[in-house]
Amino acid sequence: MTSTHLPGELLAVTDETFEAEVLRHDGPVLVDFWAQWCPPCHMIAPVLAQIAEERAGSLTIRKINSDENPRTARDHQVMSLPTLILFDGGRPVAQWVGARPKARLLADLDAALEA
Template identity: 70%
Template sequence: MITETELVRSVTDENFADQVLARPEPVLVDFWAQWCPPCHMIAPVLAKIAAERAGTLTVRTIDNDANPVTGARFRVMSLPTLILFVAGEPVATFVGAQPKARLLARIDDALR
């Protein structure tokens, strides 16, 4: 059985295109850093969303400090920043830790 946290995989500058931009389903990417307390607060929320939306939404994380190229490319200025990609294009950006219900509502609005 796959656990919630196993559904949320890390990506890097090197594999971002394959793991995010080339995916057929929407992908929510969490830009985070080890030193960021709100980043750690949102991690279990993202794991629950990944489990609930498995098959229709992929969740990925990227350590912004270790992978600065991707963060710069998408103009990530604050952490955590969540970017929703559809067909390889960013369609919505959410900044800061948010409750699961609010985040799901914003994701659903962006996917309409």
């Protein structure tokens, strides 16, 4: 099974594709753990889409619906939504919980990637 492209949204991964598309991906991957019922998840979605476009080539962003993919959410101890986890080399290197403004998210990402 491959990624599912949601119209107007980022590419989605699933429990089945997470390892191949995130953990084995060359380069950093920011994963947005979200759910349909979560208003802050919908608020941050356009911000993530903008960052994905602006950082194409240096940062990959993927979404995973935590309700539909509970195994991956459990494996990464996701307790609140949205949770953003930055993976690099298959390992989580930073995590943020809750929606945040674009400038703050970019600053957080840059700091984590420079560390």
